Amino acid sequence: MDISKFTSRKFLLVAGLVLAILVFLATFPIYGSNSAVGVWIIIMMYVILTVSWVMFSGSTGYMSLAVAAFFGIGAYTAAFLYPRTPGPLLPLPAVIIAGGLVSFIFALLVGLVTLRLKGMYFAIFTFGLSVLLYHIMVFYELQIQGFRGQRLTPITNQTAFYIVLVILVLTVLAAYLIRRSRLGLAMQSIGESEDAAAHMGVNTTMVKVITFAISAFFMGAAGAALAPKWGYIDPTVAFNMFYSFMPVLMAVFGGMRELYGPVVGAVIFAYTERALRLRFPYQYMLAFGIVLILIIIFLPGGLTGLVPKLQDKLRGVIARLRKGGQSEQHVNT
Amino acid sequence: MSILEGQGVTKYFGGLAAVSNVDFHIGQGEILGLIGPNGAGKTTLFNLISAAFPISSGEMRFKGHKLNGLKPHKICRLGIARTFQETKVFANMSALQNVLVGAFFGTPTHISGTDAAGEATQVLEFVGLPAMSMTPVKDLTLVNQKRTEVARALATKPELLLLDELMAGLTPTEVSESMELVTRIRDRGITILMVEHVMKAIMGICGRVMVLHNGEKIAEGTPQEIAANKKVIEIYLGVETHAGN
Numbered sequence: 001m002d003i004s005k006f007t008s009r010k011f012l013l014v015a016g017l018v019l020a021i022l023v024f025l026a027t028f029p030i031y032g033s034n035s036a037v038g039v040w041i042i043i044m045m046y047v048i049l050t051v052s053w054v055m056f057s058g059s060t061g062y063m064s065l066a067v068a069a070f071f072g073i074g075a076y077t078a079a080f081l082y083p084r085t086p087g088p089l090l091p092l093p094a095v096i097i098a099g100g101l102v103s104f105i106f107a108l109l110v111g112l113v114t115l116r117l118k119g120m121y122f123a124i125f126t127f128g129l130s131v132l133l134y135h136i137m138v139f140y141e142l143q144i145q146g147f148r149g150q151r152l153t154p155i156t157n158q159t160a161f162y163i164v165l166v167i168l169v170l171t172v173l174a175a176y177l178i179r180r181s182r183l184g185l186a187m188q189s190i191g192e193s194e195d196a197a198a199h200m201g202v203n204t205t206m207v208k209v210i211t212f213a214i215s216a217f218f219m220g221a222a223g224a225a226l227a228p229k230w231g232y233i234d235p236t237v238a239f240n241m242f243y244s245f246m247p248v249l250m251a252v253f254g255g256m257r258e259l260y261g262p263v264v265g266a267v268i269f270a271y272t273e274r275a276l277r278l279r280f281p282y283q284y285m286l287a288f289g290i291v292l293i294l295i296i297i298f299l300p301g302g303l304t305g306l307v308p309k310l311q312d313k314l315r316g317v318i319a320r321l322r323k324g325g326q327s328e329q330h331v332n333t
Numbered sequence: 334m335s336i337l338e339g340q341g342v343t344k345y346f347g348g349l350a351a352v353s354n355v356d357f358h359i360g361q362g363e364i365l366g367l368i369g370p371n372g373a374g375k376t377t378l379f380n381l382i383s384a385a386f387p388i389s390s391g392e393m394r395f396k397g398h399k400l401n402g403l404k405p406h407k408i409c410r411l412g413i414a415r416t417f418q419e420t421k422v423f424a425n426m427s428a429l430q431n432v433l434v435g436a437f438f439g440t441p442t443h444i445s446g447t448d449a450a451g452e453a454t455q456v457l458e459f460v461g462l463p464a465m466s467m468t469p470v471k472d473l474t475l476v477n478q479k480r481t482e483v484a485r486a487l488a489t490k491p492e493l494l495l496l497d498e499l500m501a502g503l504t505p506t507e508v509s510e511s512m513e514l515v516t517r518i519r520d521r522g523i524t525i526l527m528v529e530h531v532m533k534a535i536m537g538i539c540g541r542v543m544v545l546h547n548g549e550k551i552a553e554g555t556p557q558e559i560a561a562n563k564k565v566i567e568i569y570l571g572v573e574t575h576a577g578n
Binding site: 196198201203 | 383385404405406408409410414415417421422423424425426430433434435437438439440446485486489
């Protein structure tokens with residue numbers, strides 16, 4: 001078989017698919033209902049959080065539960081820069097970038113101190129970080145500000161949709177470029193054997209801190225985009241631990257080997273949750289728990305881990321059909 | 334001329350001196366063998382040279398540069414590469430990707446993607462592995478995993494290569510092939526320090542041998558001198574006896 005033809009056809013297929021999805025999303029607010037637009041904002045938010053979580057944790061194997069922390073920092077940055085009274089201090093795009101930057105810098109500082117922690121200790125630390133920030137904001141609002149919550153200048157679902165879409169595209173693009181770059185190779189080698197990576201000249205601390213911060217940028221930007229959509233945030237909304245756990249589940253559900261795995265996982269997970277939870281709350285959660293357990297036991301590669309397996313099976317079947325009866329006899333003996 | 338010199342090199346783990354006041358030197362272009370019983374401190378000495386952990390006291394100089402306090406990736410970029418006793422390959426990556434890590438990050442200068450790929454392909458051929466194979470390294474045989482480690486180390490363009498029990502667990506044929514590989518590496522102008530229990534390899538290719546016991550250097554000399562050294566025989570090599578005597 002001509003390999004270059006195959007790869008270029010595959011490339012065209014992927015490019016066409018990506019374009020179709022983008023066109024669908026970009027035109028969705030025109031014909032979709034306001035509530036459907038709202039649902040897609042949440043779905044895209046989860047895709048951003050999951051893809052940026054995988055960007056760092058997927059390859060290095062450092063399990064971060066700090067998504068809620070970075071999301072919340074972004075949300076609060078937006079609350080301070082885009083308040084209802086006295087009105088916005090900065091234009092909206094600048095607010096989103098600021099939300100990402102504050103998270104980025106915070107992750108850089110935290111990373112420098114803590115990325116020497118390994119395994120469970122890193123997970124527990126990042127979990128603690130999210131909880132700590134929640135309590136700091138509760139303390140700030142009740143003891144210093146004097147009342148709970150922040151009001152923001154609200155934006156329409158349409159505006160929020162397009163902002164989140166732009167962040168989504170940039171997140172996936174960044175994840176794609178990092179995967180293909182030498183930074184991606186370095187992270188992969190750290191995930192495989194951090195000792196060996198260091199002895200092969202990889203500055204492991206710097207690689208980890210930089211990617212931790214890049215992933216935090218997108219989480220913070222997402223928080224900064226969602227806060228004005230809600231119009232009101234408080235620590236419970238902004239630093240909700242759900243934001244830390246869901247990306248992990250979505251990534252495991254979708255599979256982390258390929259870039260599209262976390263995307264698929266997040267879309268299916270978030271969509272079914274939105275669509276079914278309100279109608280069948282108990283049945284839905286029950287079924288979802290079971291599905292998740294089955295996937296972890298039988299599909300450690302996640303949903304998209306099935307694709308190469310099916311391809312292998314298909315190739316096997318085709319090869320057998322081609323060889324005809326002779327090989328069948330061989331198989332039977 | 335010495336490429337690496339150590340003076341009073343000492344490492345404590347708690348109260349235990351794993352390496353104790355060892356003076357050593359490695360000459361440019363030689364193959365120096367490091368032998369001794371298990372627990373003698375051979376791998377610890379490797380770990381001190383490659384900065385896997387900090388030295389307790391003493392100092393080491395590589396081409397005149399003081400190594401104390403440097404991080405492992407700096408040591409590698411200075412020109413000291415290593416392999417591991419328990420292979421530490423990047424198990425789920427292909428041999429080429431393994432070696433690319435060394436080619437991209439192991440040298441002090443920036444290298445383009447094309448050059449890194451060329452370099453990686455070339456060292457894989459040198460150690461006798463197919464460069465195009467996409468098989469994850471964890472699915473390779475032990476000898477090929479070890480060759481991947483050697484190739485990965487060579488891709489960092491070292492001047493000094495530390496080989497930690499390259500021959501352990503290999504068949505006699507593979508040992509001969511590996512001995513030949515080590516000689517070819519030396520012929521490229523790379524100095525070699527090797528820890529080894531396979532005496533055939535030590536006797537066959539080392540120009541000089543150093544013996545550690547309980548963290549201390551007890552002997553040093555040509556393979557012939559070491560083989561005849563009473564203390565070394567007593568502690569490590571053992572006296573030849575015949576079954577049935």
